[in-house]
Amino acid sequence: MKRSLLLTSGFLSGALFLTGCAGESNSGTEGEEDRTKISFIHWRGEDKAVLDDLIAQFEEENPAVSVEMTIYPSEQYQATGQRLLQDGSTGDVFTSFPGAQFEAIASAGLFEDLSGEDFVSNFDEELISVGQKDGAQLALPYQLVFNMPVYNKGMFEELGLEVPKSWSEFQTMADTLLENDITPIAFPGADIGPNQFMNSMMMNNAPDEDVFEKLQNGEESLTNEWWVKTLEDFQLLEQKSYIQKDALGTSQDSAMAMVANEEAAMLATGSYHMSALLDLNPDLELDLMAPITVEESEAMYEGINTATFMLAVNSKSEKKEQAKEFIAFLSQPEIASQYANETGQHLTINDVEYESEVLQNTAYWIDERKTRFQPRFLITNAQIEAAVLSSIENVLGGAEPMEAAKEAQQIVDENRD
Template structure:
């Protein structure tokens, strides 16, 4: 082969590899603009909402023929780990979503959020529910969903067995014992993917009434070896030792845990209201409601549940298509569109004047106004390493470690990572 022929062959091979690589990409790119149409990327983690968002995006594109929306969806754990890097590149996520807490804090420090404070669509949201998206007096993100991060339970099963919602830790254990006696697992625990991320909040809400407890933990004023956290770990240990959660709980994913509830093998799932629609999809004959464990005696209980304003809509400050991105958020905040999303996904929203049509949403709407709830404590941990240490201490106890030993090991990590 001559040098000229070799060079030509090499160039063709390189071109072939480049074309093949491009053909294999999916998501992660906002695409290219074509003609007078601008393509924006909408990046989030809720694959279960894809069908509803496809319909909403089609409506938006009909109303805005000069804008196309490409949706990029990633698993939630991957999203938390890699979203910041992708957003900083500016090639994806013209509109993106953020978790409150550590991810929001990290993204705002990196300057990823465009300021939405003066945008008219902010007034379409309940001002009491969007403060979690604010920093230094600016509205950087708009929480779209109002989630109750407490167990979903089979209300019909409770009625059949003559069970009432427990108002104390003693009553909770009596309820769980009755379920076990009837061959029913009290709590399906999705430890493989969700883990204790949700359940920890209601398990500790009355053990640590100070809503600044995690801020104090990060500053050194509090410790995981103090009573509030050790008791929480002891309560988790009790659940495992008494069989109130299923065997191999740490190896059970959320789909399997939801199936346990849908098949009436389990009475509750340790996740949140966002799973109600999926469970009803598996068994539409169920009557579902929400139930948070009260880990103290009734006279000591202050909170009845946990709320989180999450799935926070934002515009990427690195984007060159911010005006088009803002139009899309404005569209999502229209009451008619928000109602379509709420009823299609089974989510309560922070947008005002939403019309809830699904029975599951109607039946749990009383949690918004009638129940004493507090904002999810886990999202008040703004240091990711400290958050991991807190969650790992629960997993270690469920794996057989003694509560104080798990607390001491976690506190050591906290001490090493305090800011």
């Protein structure tokens, strides 16, 4: 979706609503009565144009099948996705988030086992384990996302700033930006909240990748140092004005506009917004940077990765073979390459050719940097996930870290598995 640099946030919100609302669809019309129509549901409104084109190609290659695509806002999809699948009439092909949604849909028995399908070999086997449960491949992650701040690399070079390697260096960098009337971090608290930023903020405070599993089974607590320290770090960001005023009331569109207009140096979301930022300002030079919240010698991780947008077949569907044909089509390297380059997404598909400059410039994060799978998606209980995120929002709203941690831990204790 092309957008001019000076679009107002209201207009941009409206545009995103139009591309992200339920009921958007694409299906063939010629000979429709002779085709088997399959339903494809997901939450990526920003991908509508390229998916419309890919669906048209699929229908041309498979004249007996048509695809009706319906796109929901991501929050609505997380809340209602499982219900949509129940009777098999919707979502012959559907997508799932990792973590709590995946676990809920798996527990409801709504994933068709894809383990024996030939197209599974089109995916990098090291990146699809998040879609496995009890030895079965229930879903196939399509996107490889880096859930850590996007930063203005050109701005850093102009100011002589280097990517910080410790928490003290991060604060020095942020102070320099403030001295130049630049907000260090644009934080979209109104709609995205801390969902993405929490991952890189805690990755080195709690290097144990099983920490949230232990939290859910009672071996860990949010009142322990790893989480209280994370909340204290968020408090520091707010108190030192490293994030903008009224961060909890700032929309995604407004935060993106701050970065596009070079009023802010970083966007606290992830790589999936790089393409949209370049649509807003093609002159930006962007890269990725996670805050290192410990001393350099203590840092185990440099960033966050997530294999997401997990493609799946509804076990209740009466059109499973056609649904599998569509996933097989999307997993072909040439088709996946088109999707990757037109959406600005790294993928989990083998032999994808990245032609866009932003993808080529950030591909080093795949193999050359020590990244960790997004911790938030390892929280499989939705109530506990909400409590963890709320504790951050409470601190940004003025609560003391330990008090926010205690309040959240009480909810954890009430909802432990």
